[in-house]
Amino acid sequence: MTARPLSPFESGYFAADARLGSVPVGGMPLFIGTAVRGKVDEHILRRVLGELAAGHVLLRSRVDTVGGVARFVAGEPVMPTLTVREGGVDEYWELVNSPQDWAAGLFRAVLLRGVRESRIVLVIHHGISDGRSAFALLEEMWRRYAAHAAGTEPPLHDSDDALLGGVDELLAAVVGEAEVDGFLAHLAQEIAEASPADAPHTMPHDGDGVGDAGGRLALRRIELSPGQTAELVEVARGRGISVNSVLAGAALAAVRGELAGDGPIPLMCGHAADLRPDLSPPVPVSTILNCASGAGTPALVDRDADPLAVGAVVDATMRVLRESRFPALFMRAAQRPLAPQVAAMLSQPPAIALSNMGRLPAHPMPDGLEFVRDEVFAMAAGMPPKMTIFTVGGRLTVQVEYDTAEHSHTRMGRVAEAMSDRLARVTRVAVRG
Incomplete structure (x- = not known):
């Protein structure tokens, strides 16, 4: 297990009513994902989410408070929660307008299966990621997904496993x-x-x-x-x-x-x-x-x-x-x-x-999936x-x-x-x- 205190900047994202300049940031989620046509393989997606958490220490972290000090605590790689349900644009907007529960972790995903298209949505606590690293994570997700769909095994660790400071x-x-x-x-x-x-x-x-x-x-x-x-x-x-x-x-x-x-x-x-x-x-x-x-x-x-x-x-x-x-x-x-x-x-x-x-580069789309658009919201x-x-x-x-x-x-x-x-x-x- 590895741990470190939240920095003052990061602490604001975990505090109610905190602001950075004119922006309220307390508890803010970051949603990023891709709409595609075709059938998303749920089993491959679950495997990829586990690989992302294994390669990025903050994705497998939780926030604990000990003696009044909030800290990130990261243990062994865990499988992030993946919620799979029917849904389209309305369900996406219900998701991004809903309060998020971070007790189980700071990273999870939702797969919305629609009639014409499906959406993979990564849900990340904004305190651990900005938009640029979230887009890099989305690109890595598709790179890993495409590799598994083609029957190859991408390296497990190709990102960060050290708990950097804020x-x-x-x-x-x-x-x-x-x-x-x-x-x-x-x-x-x-x-x-x-x-x-x-x-x-x-x-x-x-x-x-x-x-x-x-x-x-x-x-x-x-x-x-x-x-x-x-x-x-x-x-x-x-x-x-x-x-x-x-x-x-x-x-x-x-x-x-x-x-x-x-x-x-x-x-x-x-x-x-x-x-x-x-x-x-x-x-x-x-x-x-x-x-x-x-x-x-x-x-x-x-x-x-x-x-x-x-x-x-x-x-x-x-x-x-x-x-x-x-x-x-x-x-x-x-x-x-x-x-x-x-x-x-x-x-x-x-x-x-x-x-x-x-x-940003185009995502590598596996056979059977057609890219529609990326969607991000914070x-x-x-x-x-x-x-x-x-x-x-x-x-x-x-x-x-x-x-x-x-x-x-x-x-x-x-x-x-x-x-x-x-x-x-x-x-x-x-x-x-």
Whole structure:
């Protein structure tokens, strides 16, 4: 048996009402999986789930509290729970809107067998994994499944079996206390110099709590074709900015349409930030560990703003934030007692947030199964609206995610339509060019 205390950052994910910045994180589950056509072999899937738990120590861990100290405890590999039942889209939404019981472990799976397609859903406690390592786990699941379906035996251990410390503790080796002091002093100076007119706006709250399949958490999905995805990449390259910045510009332009008034107004785009590159040595993305921090990029956005122009502003700000190591410093600072003004600044909700997983390879699909789409969801009640973005096999997906108690289906449906429209305009620019 191996064990270690939860780090302060990880502890928040296991505490009620905890927040990271503006995001409520206490007890948050992370759902990730794949919809396929064809019959999923339940016996192969069970075997693969056992191999995943054997190769990733946090997947076979539980949280115990001894003497008031919460700690991860990992014993011998165990078979994660697999629930198999009939179900389609409605049953999926019932699942992601249901409270999760983590007493039996921090990792399990659900297989929903539908009439036209089935869904494999991995259910992971967000305290042990971020989206990037969850996608790596999903890719490993399919690689192992395809190997078993073809009659071959993949290596049992090809990932992590050491119980690493939390990312905030690992950061302490590369981000010193003096740097955190300077970071907080800089924020205090920015607050002192700020004008009330600079405060970013957010969308009006008009939620009624009526979501999909009876739950309050919902999403609207935008799927680009491989051709549109390639065009979007070319546009970004032609402008010398990242694809993420183009998407952020389009998102802010889409949100601006929901705000009253003429002329440019200040908006903030939130971004999930991967801390792995800041660590020494870097932690591989295949290692199950929550390494997610955040950053925000303010921009003045007009009602008819050009997404590429707004994206250029976002890109320039993101470069500064990366060079100054803002996400790492934010993570370290969040573990300290903060002055009320600084705490308020760091917890200010964005108008929209982006969680971009980047470009991912297509899954190896065994004979008899046809890939439909990947699906990921990590939301909590009261969370600001966000867009989860990923590109699998050359096809980009944008999930517009929200809490219907905060923002209505009608409003967020308009945001999704506006986002889709602005991305279509951007790709048409590429076609004409």
